[in-house]
Amino acid sequence: MLKTLAAALGAALVIGSAASAADISGAGATFPAPVYAKWAETYRAQTGTGLNYQAIGSGGGIKQIQAKTVAFGATDKPLKVDELNKSGLYQFPMVMGGVTPIVNLPGMKPGQIKLTGALLADIYLGGVKRWSDPRIAALNPGVRFPNLPITVVHRSDGSGTSFQWTSYLSMKSPAWAKQVGANDAVQWPVGLGGKGNDGVSAFVKQTIGSIGYVEYAYAKQNRATYVLVQNKAGQYPQPVAANFAAAAASADWAKAPGNYMLLLDQPGANTWPITAATFILVHKTQANAITGQQVLKFFDWAYKSGDASAAALDYVPMPAAVKTLVRRQWASQIKAAGKALYTAG
């Protein structure tokens, strides 16, 4: 019933937008919405083709593309290959971001505190209760921690950021994987929930001794006291664009069926461990060749000419090798009436 309702609503939106010539219609994740909007604006000015993107959340994006009420869906949480096949969908990564832990400890500078994934999991499980805990001190020789209680802050709304965060904690801590698990909303053992990145950031700012996690762009723009997290190589890289890109570059995309790839804990000395791509979903068999071509043309253009505007908004563009791989997949996998809609070149 709800699905039908959502589909009807989607149909109404599509019909509503059909008035403005042949706009590309898409719906889904809120995280990449600002950069999609920026791209749409430039693309329209250059080609005359507009983009109507509804930032209704990843869940809504998946439902709408399954119901075929939009030309593409967008999700922060990639679909597993069997889920893709069930609805005849294909997914590809569009742009990246990273998740950064932030703290509120008087006198601490950004990047001064180092933590590991396992310890972050213990903190979020409520097992490490004070900043003076010997396990924190062991990772931070020479740093004096106050004997403050740790207040855990998490997202209250279902979000791709929480999905990446809990997936990472699940990878690094068997206890977390068993007791909590990974999802865009989970049953948090401790702490309080803020709505959105700004909600988490506000609670951290207002609570001395608190720890939270936000999108990298948000931490950067707010000059938050971020924490360094140990990566797979045992290093503590800075959370900067180049180190997020390193995660996507060192990931083995060729071995990821359906492009199901979480860029968490990837190898490489400079790789930021909690990196995430956001994905686009399209149907493998396009009912309308022109619509299908338009969608691919737009994303092809975004891969080619969109990097600067993405970086200006603190998103991280996909590395060139990944773009080449995806373009090849477009050529071989997206078809209308048996004919390929895109020629790699």
Add this chain to the structure above:
Amino acid sequence: MTKQSRGAAFDPIFRYACVSAATLLLAALTGVVASLLIGGWPAFAKFGIGFFFDTTWNPVTEVYGAAGPIAGTLITSALALALALPIAAGVAIFLVEFCPGMLARPIAIAVELLAGIPSIVYGMWGLFVLAPWFAEHVQIPMLYVIPPGSIWETIFNGVPNGANIFTASLILAIMILPYMAAVFRELFLTVPPQVRESAYGIGCTPLEVVGSVTIPYVRSGAVGVIMLGLGRALGETMAVTFIIGNAHGLPTSLFDSGSTLASTIANEFTEATGEMHTAALTALGLVLFIITFTVLAIARLLLARARKY
């Protein structure tokens, strides 16, 4: 053709238009209930009556219980009402009994304007202004004063950052206050001036007039106002979501974080991908509908009874 006969020709059309307007409204209501029931059915079918009493809310294992949000909704609404009622009545009485005529109208308009502030604005104000202030000036001083282990510690236990059941209730109270004050004022104005003036004439003080003339006269209507205020508090979403702390499960103290039915739906609906997750959230919607409906039904019942006296 006279004017009257032309009117008569349009009469059936007018009647049908009105009937279909009423039918449409009823159909919409039925449709809402039906789609909530169908959408939430998988959750009711799987968890049964336990859905209402279980405090687990775990999207990973797909186990859902509504006890936490139900409790949060009832507690915050009741607290908000307790805080708002005396003030709303006070404002209305001031406007009707004591306020100089020149000021009464501007103040009344200001109160009605307050009622029109969007809820998201209250939410932002709560998060960025009220919560830090409350933490610094109420919660942290209380931490120093309250002896450990006392009953007070149990009641006021919580993380000192101002995001809890109590501040959420406070925001709710502020939100329903102007609305209730405005309706109370209208209500008090329905007391015939002769009645009030006769009371003054026989030597009553303003307190006596309010206590033994105005309030008894409007008693039935006042119950309605209270219930309407409660109805609004129950369904309020955005402002509460920002400041309640959004912890599932039963709150254990006044300063503990919690969640309400509406805030849980607002938080999780957009990204809910699982079938059962969506069903459980829809079921919460139905529970909220039932609670609001019950409150309104009780209000009607009390009003009907009050009218008999």
